[in-house]
Amino acid sequence: MDLEQLAELRTPEGSAALAAAAEVAGGDPLAAAAALRSAGVPAGLAAAALTQAELRRRAVGKFGPVATRMFFTRAGLEQATRGVVARRRADRLRAAGVTTLADLGYGLGADALAAARAGIRVYGVEADPLTAAMAAANAEATGLADRFTVECGDATAFDVDRVDGVFCDPARRASGRRIFDPNAYSPPWDFVVGLAERVPRTVVKVAPGLDHALIPPGGEAEWVSVDGDLVEAALWCGELAAVARRATVLTEKPGTSGVGEPAVAHELTGSGTVEAPVGPVRRYVYDPDPAVVRAHLVAELAGELGATLADPAIAYLYADSPTPTPFGRCLEVTDVLPFSLKRLRALLRERRVGRVEILKRGSALEPEKLRRDLKLTGNEPASLVLTRVANAPTVLIARPLPPRPPRPG
Numbered sequence: 001m002d003l004e005q006l007a008e009l010r011t012p013e014g015s016a017a018l019a020a021a022a023e024v025a026g027g028d029p030l031a032a033a034a035a036l037r038s039a040g041v042p043a044g045l046a047a048a049a050l051t052q053a054e055l056r057r058r059a060v061g062k063f064g065p066v067a068t069r070m071f072f073t074r075a076g077l078e079q080a081t082r083g084v085v086a087r088r089r090a091d092r093l094r095a096a097g098v099t100t101l102a103d104l105g106y107g108l109g110a111d112a113l114a115a116a117r118a119g120i121r122v123y124g125v126e127a128d129p130l131t132a133a134m135a136a137a138n139a140e141a142t143g144l145a146d147r148f149t150v151e152c153g154d155a156t157a158f159d160v161d162r163v164d165g166v167f168c169d170p171a172r173r174a175s176g177r178r179i180f181d182p183n184a185y186s187p188p189w190d191f192v193v194g195l196a197e198r199v200p201r202t203v204v205k206v207a208p209g210l211d212h213a214l215i216p217p218g219g220e221a222e223w224v225s226v227d228g229d230l231v232e233a234a235l236w237c238g239e240l241a242a243v244a245r246r247a248t249v250l251t252e253k254p255g256t257s258g259v260g261e262p263a264v265a266h267e268l269t270g271s272g273t274v275e276a277p278v279g280p281v282r283r284y285v286y287d288p289d290p291a292v293v294r295a296h297l298v299a300e301l302a303g304e305l306g307a308t309l310a311d312p313a314i315a316y317l318y319a320d321s322p323t324p325t326p327f328g329r330c331l332e333v334t335d336v337l338p339f340s341l342k343r344l345r346a347l348l349r350e351r352r353v354g355r356v357e358i359l360k361r362g363s364a365l366e367p368e369k370l371r372r373d374l375k376l377t378g379n380e381p382a383s384l385v386l387t388r389v390a391n392a393p394t395v396l397i398a399r400p401l402p403p404r405p406p407r408p409g
């Protein structure tokens with residue numbers, strides 16, 4: 001896709017091609033291309049329309065129903081923030097008094113759209129000309145064009161004195177590859193963290209693997225998971241920082257993409273520096289949510305659950321009774337064995353176990369290889385927890401407790 005093709009898609013002929021592509025997208029791509037060609041759509045336009053139709057279908061999960069009128073690049077859609085996460089951030093910015101926001105590294109506008117919906121005026125800067133042109137078209141498609149401005153340019157040149165808040169989501173990919181070194185982000189890390197010194201209300205989206213040493217002094221680092229998947233971290237700086245560390249656990253309501261309705265959210269906060277107490281393996285094991293683990297809030301969760309670790313370096317928590325929590329899964333431990341393939345296989349056969357889910361922390365074993373090596377034949381389910389206890393490779397046989405419906409809170 002280039003600027004010329006985008007312009008063509010925005011003509012009446014392009015709109016007709018997009019409408020026809022939407023009818024046939026999602027099925028056999030060759031049949032879809034043939035259908036557009038036989039409807040008289042030129043080959044180049046048909047290919048561009050079909051690509052957009054496919055991306056629009058995929059984008060509904062992140063952007064909501066408005067995605068069917070927006071334009072996407074594959075890379076831009078991959079990097080876009082999920083609707084539930086963007087909405088939550090936008091609501092927090094609005095609640096903190098932000099009325100005008102610079103979105104530096106605007107992309108296709110998932111965060112900007114959420115901010116505009118929250119009533120914030122957004123000034124976007126996007127370096128890539130095609131992405132910027134699509135972003136401008138997308139602002140129009142949302143019906144909120146009066147709340148966005150998207151300029152094509154370098155975010156480092158933007159005059160931040162014009163706004164009362166800044167959001168920056170630096171590009172963490174180059175030539176399709178993920179970048180792990182923040183110094184290679186674009187805009188560069190020095191500029192990104194320097195924003196916090198220039199604008200009192202700055203929030204930066206970063207990779208969830210962020211090294212805690214990079215958190216600016218006095219800043220709040222938040223890790224966010226959606227339905228158990230760790231999706232991002234954010235650094236809330238200056239006046240926006242409320243605590244040192246926060247784990248936000250979101251549950252997406254089915255079919256909403258968080259755009260129309262907010263996600264169910266639970267938050268755990270703390271200093272991120274407390275060590276959880278250590279004790280024996282007990283009857284219930286908790287597998288904490290990845291946002292809790294990455295935020296270094298396992299000790300705070302242990303406090304809520306009356307739980308202990310069995311190994312100071314491994315984030316499984318153990319307790320004598322099960323306490324419902326949105327911050328992790330709870331399983332009932334039936335057996336604790338020093339790891340031995342032979343013994344484990346024999347015990348699972350005796351119990352007629354044929355299906356296992358395998359959880360692991362602190363174990364080098366490969367779950368899929370173990371599953372093959374167990375050669376299970378029965379019908380019963382079981383959960384295996386591969387871990388270490390007092391530095392010894394250990395396997396727990398367990399059964400999950402029935403899930404409870406999430407409580408708002």
Ligand SMILES: C[S@@+](CC[C@H](N)C(=O)[O-])C[C@H]1O[C@@H](n2cnc3c(N)ncnc32)[C@H](O)[C@@H]1O
Nearest residue numbers: 080081105107108109110127154155169186187
């Ligand atoms: C991770 S994406 C932003 C995604 C966006 N938050 C969303 O959810 O849709 C980062 C964007 O920053 C842009 N970018 C990179 N360096 C930039 C710079 N110096 N100035 C402006 N934009 C830049 C990239 O082209 C990319 O579109």
